[in-house]
Amino acid sequence: MAGQRVVVVGGGLAGLAATMKLCEQGISVDLISLTPVKRSHSVCAQGGINSCNDQTRQLGDSEWKHFDDTVYGGDFLQHQPPVKEMAYWAPKVIDLMDRLGVTFNRTQEGFLDRRRFGGTLYKRTAFAGATTGQQLLYALDEQVRRWESQGLVRKFEFWDFLGPIQDESGRCVGAIAQDMVSMQIQAFPADATIVATGGCGLLYGRSTMSVFCNGSAASRCFQAGAHYGNAEFIQVHPTAIPGADKLRLMSESARGEGGRVWVPRQPQDARAPTSIPESERYYFLEERYPEYGNLVPRDIATREIFNICVNEGLSVESGRMCVYLDLTHIERSELDRKLGGILEIYEKFQGVDPRDVPMKIFPAVHYSMGGLWAGYEKNADGGLVAGSPLNQMTTIEGLYAIGECDYQYHGANRLGANSLLSCIFTGLFVGPGVENYMSQQKALAGELEPSLFEGAVAEHERRHTDLLGISGGENPYLIHQELGDTMTRAATVVRSNDQLDDAYGKVDDLQRRAQACSLSDTGSWTNQNVLFTKALHDMFPLAKSILKGARQRDECRGAHYKPEFAMPSLSETDPVARRQEAERWCDRFEENSRRFLKSSIAKLNGTDPEVSYEDVDTSSIPPRPRLYGLVGAEVIEEVWKARSATREAAVQTSGT
């Protein structure tokens, strides 16, 4: 149908990839973003983007193995068809980005250079120095500018998405947004709407995320009735630099290029790190995980660092928690060529050259594995049906979610260098599905009854005016700080039911207090105060979903860790007893999978979420225990393999 328009909300990798793909399909796009799209949070991604490649292939790698690493790393909590599709697209995505002019590092012969990242034994990761996200984003920004110059894209930068507009049947027929400069509220009729608005790190106060990653857009869809999946899975990155305003990421690529994590064996050894001899250093990741070493998956590295500081008392400093991340054994020129960007960040913000002195780092909230529930249509090969209108559609018809703000790709824990991939992949992949969805519609959104849009504008204008008039004496910035502290204490690395219950009560209280925020700016020009307060209000539904999801999940899976329910290592030494113990371990594992190998799905009911569960499609790769570093892993693996073989035989017998 001629004259169709799509609204894309968010101009990071996912939003820009979707925009350029839709333009190529001849569809006009209104692109709405809180910030000039070139400044989106994707710029902060450092390490790289994964795909199976010519070199790894010859070492036994394949798209299937990338798929397998991703679901194993994610503790099997993702539906497998979308993940499979993504892994098989990965080499094509990198080829496209290469054609678009991304300045990927090159080998001596001129091929794309690759490095190793966590959770895999292959060098799959293509990279552009240590600013890969920035470089990928710029390439997409340039393509979108190209379409903008041809009139297919209208950009609305410094516009805040206030929510979807729905017709009487609940179908999404556009978006409502507010100009952050003039404060004018406007309706954008759209035949399909795509939200690509990233993560919600600001719920935690300080994180590695940019200031606009407050989750408000996803929350506004959630409040409009969209479901939210796996909220409790928040990735805490093992290595960040603590700061007063933000926790700056220190990329996994530092370890991918040979960086080693250690602490002095003697607690709070006062000597300079470079004068502590090898024998007095505890390379705890390498010792505990000989196979993966410093490149264990992120949830594991984070817990180990946390544990070494909190429980073992080996933090480098006594006053605050940190461990060394050491690059000083690597050639300077090599470091500059491959990691320049991140070393400059450390140097600039810490005033110390990490080429000479080991860095001091600590874990920080980094990524939201959970997000808006999004659907898919599975094909016969266990991948996705290309062009299906259901791919990436939320529970609101006509509203799509892609990138970090959907819940589909990373399960309980995301592997490093898979996020850039999932963002670009979903952006490119959603286009044809959106086109097919729109072709099924009978009328153009732009030609619907104008009162539908006028009503939505009026409602949001009223809310805005009401907010300006409140004088309850609360300060939104201070409430945000309290929210961040509460969430950081209760819902990061180690979780307990007592703390989660307590935090839920506190957050509920903060939510009530937030309704009584007095604004220090009640004007109608570039009022950042009121915009912040709106975003703050919208943080609570997501914060509560995280806490409730975590509270109800009495197990350990990926980033969600409750020591009370941890699967123990084996303790028996006698081989027969050990074997029996492994059998019991596997029984317990199977029982736990039956209960908890399910996505949590939050629906909002008033001010509180209700969390129910959805079975996970594990049809391609049967779930297996994640055994990184567990004592007795080899026996458990043996038992598990025997059980799997029996199961497979049973399936085959019944099939014939």
Added chain:
Amino acid sequence: MTASSASDAAVETGRQVQKINVRILRQDGPGQPSYWERHQIDYEENMNVISVLQRIAAQASTVEGESVTPVAWDCGCLEEVCGSCTMVINGRVRQSCSALVDRLLEDNGSEIELRPMTKFPVIRDLMVDRGRLFRGLERVHAWVPVDSYYDMGPGPRQSRKEQEEAYPLSQCMSCGCCLEACPQYNKVELHRRPGETDEQFEERKQAAYDSAFLGAAPISQAVLFNAHPTGKSMKDQRVEALMEPGGIQACGNAQNCVSVCPKEIPLTTSLGKAGRAATVHSLKKLFDR
């Protein structure tokens, strides 16, 4: 002074001052008069100008105790890769996230002075409209003109040397520091006429931008894409854009751009290359006639 002793000194200075004085040049909206406002906040370790502005927003009152609106400013990543938070700090244009308070106090212990950039129209307080910069990228066709986004195999093979030349230019985050520092780059500020629609105003603005000086950042992007094996195919169009009014000939070679670039991009090298490309192109046109 070594880096660590510098930060120790700052902490000591911090203990003495306890309070940080901040002077901010504010402006309520476009075309309105600007005015200075003084704020005071408690000193904390490891602060940057962003955290100073966050404290000021939460406090919302001046040093005199007068209630005021929070200062408007633009920021994003807070780690100097997004380009949002450019402002003039103690007289120098830079990113406010990487402007560390301890260092600023070493230079001037009595106060920190914040002003908006002067070469772009002020929206409010420290926030300016840098739309002209992005328009510049469009003017010079800063993209690789690929056929499609279908799977067509890898891009052209490139040597490590080519990558190492391109990468620094590609790190430009459109922060605008080079434009603020450039004596040839002058502010273009238009005000809406009565009865003018959004579209008409936007069109008039873009037309004004299109005849004004591009500045170093967009010119350097033209050089970047002219060096790319596929991007090259549009080289003539880019060079012609550089030869239009407001193009490379407007560069006065003051070399301020390169000295303020937070990413240390070799901007003067790019400007030199752009100038030579323009000369070669005009000679070629002369002989082709």
